[in-house]
Amino acid sequence: MSQIANAFVLTPPQLDQLSDLVSGRRWDDAWELLTDEARPVKPGFDYAGDMLSILLPFLHEAHGLTLPSHDDVPAIRAIFESELGMVGCLTAEDAQALATGLSKVHPSEDELARYFESFEEETPEQPGPAMHAALEFLRRCTQQPIAPGERLLLFVA
Numbered sequence: 001m002s003q004i005a006n007a008f009v010l011t012p013p014q015l016d017q018l019s020d021l022v023s024g025r026r027w028d029d030a031w032e033l034l035t036d037e038a039r040p041v042k043p044g045f046d047y048a049g050d051m052l053s054i055l056l057p058f059l060h061e062a063h064g065l066t067l068p069s070h071d072d073v074p075a076i077r078a079i080f081e082s083e084l085g086m087v088g089c090l091t092a093e094d095a096q097a098l099a100t101g102l103s104k105v106h107p108s109e110d111e112l113a114r115y116f117e118s119f120e121e122e123t124p125e126q127p128g129p130a131m132h133a134a135l136e137f138l139r140r141c142t143q144q145p146i147a148p149g150e151r152l153l154l155f156v157a
Helices: 012-023 027-036 050-063 074-080 092-102 109-119 127-142
Strands: 005-010 086-090 151-156
Touching: 005 012, 005 027, 005 050, 005 127, 012 027, 012 074, 050 086, 050 109, 050 127, 050 151, 074 086, 086 092, 092 127, 109 127, 127 151
Parallel strands: none
Antiparallel strands: 005 151, 086 151
């Protein structure tokens, strides 16, 4: 498990610039834009990004929650389809709706660990706490200020 999970809020010009960078396959410049100019969700996620990758289908299957992609917007579709590993794109309204849905989600660490183990043959020593941390990271994402036109992008890369 070497992937990381992170999230950033981007302005419309930053979204367009990121789209141009990924369309030109300028990955280092794209990550530099994200880490130097976009607003990161803090605190970040301290566990392997796989935890978030596995939490997302759990939320869908057990609770009917999914992250929107907004891939109908060309700039966002280019980012989503790139090698950056975008797993979701939220507007302020999306974040509020997801926060409402997540407020009803209270799985035990054992339940999360069992779900993780159903996905992965190699299981870390304590997947339950790490999966719970992924859920809390997602909750922090929904609490970020997102102005009109801005988007919160979540990545596992």
